[in-house]
Amino acid sequence: MEQLTIVGKPVTRVDAEEKVTGEAVYGYDLVLPDMLYGKALFSPKPHARIKRINTEEAKQYPGVVAVITGKDAPWTHGESIKDKPFLAQDKVRYIGEPVAAVAAMDEDTAQAAVRLIEVEYEDLPAYFSPEEACKPGAIPIHENFASYRKFDFIVPGSMPNVCEHFKLRTGDVEKGFREADLVLEERYYVPVIQHAAIEPHSSHAQVDPESGRVTIWVANDAPFRALHEISEALGLSQEKIRFINPLQGGGFGSKGGLKVETIAVALAYHTKGKPVRVKFNREETFISTLTRHEAVIHIKSGVKQDGTLAARQMTLYWGAGAYAEKSPTVCIRGSLPAPGPYRIPHVRVDGYAAYTNKPVAGSFRGYGIPQGAWACEQHMDEIAKKLRMDPVELRLKNIFVDGDLAYWGEQLHSVGLKETLIKATQAIEWGKPPGFPASQLGGEEARRLKPNIKIGKGFACISKPTRTPTTSKAGVLVNSKGEITVLAGTVEIGQGCSTILSQVAAEELKVPLDKVRMAPLDTDMIPFDASTTSSRSTYHMGNAVRRAAIDAREKLMEMARPMLEAKNEELACSNGKVYLKDQPQMALPIGDVVRRKLGNDGIVRGDASYTYEIGKDLDLETGHSDHASAFYMYATQAAEVAVDEETGRVRILRMSAAHDVGKAINPLNCAAQIEGGLAMGIGSALHEEMVIDSQGKVRNPSFLDYHLVTSLDLPEMIPIIVECPEPEGPYGAKGLGEPGLAPTPAAIGNAVADAIGVRICDLPLNPERVYWAIQQKRAKGSSRWLTEVA
Amino acid sequence: MKRPEPLEIFQPASVEEASAIVKEKGPGGRFLAGGTDLIIAIKEKGLAPKYVVDLKRVPNLSGIREEADGSLTIRALTTMREVEISPLIRKRFPFLAQSAAEVGSIQIRNRATVGGNMANATPSADVAPSLLVLEARAKIASAGGERVLSLEEFFHGPGQTAMLPEEILTAIVIPPTHPKLVGEYIKFSPREMMDLAYVGVAIALVLNGKEKRCESVRIALGAVSPTPMRARKAEAVIEKQIFTEELAEKAGEEAAKECKPISDVRSSAEYRRAMVGTMTKRALLNAAAQRPGPVPWVERRERRY
């Protein structure tokens, strides 16, 4: 392969300066001329019929321009299932559902008017657990479910409130259990958490009264998909809709689909052409945008005495919340690999996404993998314990390697999992007695005195698929100054895509990185991209930008050929110049090539599209597919923890994270992604939980009581990059956005169990939960926290 | 509901003037110090004061001073950060500096005042337990004059104090203390920083001789009753006894019994009670291991002992 000059180098992020100086403009910051301010009224009821809404007083309020309810916005939307109204229609399905909205001269006025809206409700029975909601006899949260437009691969099945039933059928699990020496059955639970992006949600919208054109300014992670969804909802052709994407202050999956956008658009139809901004505060973001699926997971395995997995059966209940959002695909892509990255001959998985009367759940960094891993990887350690086997050895016996036929029917290649397992566990000195830096525990004196501190180690492995098949298109412009502009629909959500894509363009055009800039994202100008989700951008958009840059390069070379008086000689590019391979002194800067051919205003444009061509579609009866994913990401993380048995407080002493990224286009950015993922994963392991009470109300909708980790809570982090190249990926790259947090809670859970000798099956491992688990162990010797051999 | 009016703000130049404004405008106003409680209450919790009287222009309301008799005056508008880094406080009452340092973040501590922490009267106020074990007194002034209360009398309930609306907390006074006094404050919370105390425990201890007989001990608890409280039954366990680990544990058990925690979204009352026991014991052990004088800031106190 050709020597790489910029790809593979730890260059500084191209957006670093504007971000650290505060110059960057995020969606939340955006102010438009003549802008009005919108505020919404949120449902105080988890499930109720709306009997009457009175907006008269609000309309009279000075400074108010429009007051609207569901009647004024008679539209529904939804990517996979079209079930969600812009504003509640006839009934509300969760506390926090937008019921009415006001546009006014300023935000305080809008808020004051919102308080004047009177709504009369009639309560309906509500469900707050996905298992409860799909029990026989449960009343439907969506009465008209059957008539909703749905993706054609959606299989609701026959249970009430189930919006997707995913099935995986491989071999015969009963046979596998019969042949096993050990059968173990457990139940795990993952609570509702939230993305907690530092920038809350906001959207601006404007409807041109004459043309009917709708313009939406929003930091959405998938503007083209959102455009499609709005178009379908409004029954408006796509040309009439434009999305302009300001910078996004973090999303982690929360800013795809339509959230505040619908309220802004609904209001914009009533403001005579003036743009409206709807900005959620933190509490509104907590209750009324998106959450991660809670999951109840039953797992049962049959294992041979030597550790070989014989069979695994899993039932996963995914709490969808009040609307389907991305639940069907989270259910599919989270349930499919939930049995873990292992060779298992007999597998049966049933995943149910069930509506509940809780805030809407949807995509969240990891897309169902963290939940499955929390169950599967702790279950694996329990198996190891029962077999008196080293957990690493148990994994090595079963782990996916190149050429394996995965239980969903796909032949695997480029599997770097084993290397991640070995490197991550070595990094925390697996197998050696707990060693920890004395500084971590407060010096010698402290160490001597601490019989209540228990140290433990644990790890977890995952594999993660990406959304497949999808398309990315890109354009690359070269002007007469030799400057490059990349047109790509990938959204800079903080993950560093502008740096990665700039590196790719710079690599192919052989220009210094500072000659490359990313065009702002506007769906009127930028070529199509499926989404900035699913860790897909480096691979898909990386391929598209690479091809577009090559296209531009070839055009430049063609143009340069006569200028360099080349006949059959081969041309090449380097250092911003085109030259003759045999006579490198015969060289022209690429800007000069453009200028000489097209003049000072000339632009050479390269274009390309990349689609991963899928093999067979997912079989709906068996869950099998010969290409379920364009590529797979593999990772192992390992933790060493200290648990204070008198308080239940878990402190992570060090944590390694080995990720197979295929090829690190930017090792610095990879390490940062891994560390960021760890920080988020540690939060979800130790603290984070949206506490939703028995009435469906979020009790901690603020950062006071929703505990993210702080920098002081983070341990020594050891990111390890493993490169097992993916032949289709650009330079061999796979993806890395999501896996950083996926195995984290399970790795910590295993370390805690190792430390205290009790398995805790529910997240988060906050001090109180761990404390009571220890107390129960002491009181009984055995308890409900302990797992039993079935 | 009325259209929100712009907030009326006064910036008096003396305590008398500040108090007079409140007398004249009537109830429903608020004093403003650092604003780290008040502004959030206005912006996020729906508090709508009729007017605000900003105390930051009043001269001589901030600063730390040692008086001739050995007592220490901390004026109300002294910031948490000033208390945290004051050489005087670090030398004489390092645990008080510690309790100020436990508040929020540096940015918050640069604004948050000691007076605001007391006047706001949250059960979890971090500086309160340390001041309680020092038997601090609250100086309160109004146009009508000045009075002094013990801090225990000062707190009435969550958000409630002994002050009348027109009264201003001007200073906290720590009476002269025994030269051998050592102390400790442990803030127990799940996160390492930027968290409220689930349990706060402060200790002031005077031990005598090699045998470590306890000449006096004071224990105060935060976040486990409607006001920060003294744990007198726990104190009685150790008072005049020879200090031992067993006794510290017993005192912890006693403190766990006498506190009155509630269950809320943060934790259950039972857990808080258990942590009062553990943290009281640890705080006593930490304190007993110290010598009078500055203590280097090493790590979270909960992990020492």
Ligand SMILES: Cc1cc2nc3c(=O)[nH]c(=O)nc-3n(C[C@H](O)[C@H](O)[C@H](O)COP(=O)(O)OP(=O)(O)OC[C@H]3O[C@@H](n4cnc5c(N)ncnc54)[C@H](O)[C@@H]3O)c2cc1C
């Ligand atoms: C992010 C964050 C983190 C925090 N973390 C902590 C923490 O860890 N521990 C903790 O204890 N607190 C914490 N707080 C709360 C707060 O910072 C403290 O209580 C602070 O000491 C309040 O002081 P202030 O000067 O800001 O008070 P203000 O907000 O100005 O006033 C608070 C109340 O006291 C009244 N008041 C103020 N001064 C006087 C006076 N001199 N006389 C009469 N009345 C007066 C005001 O009218 C108001 O009602 C936190 C706050 C924030 C925003």
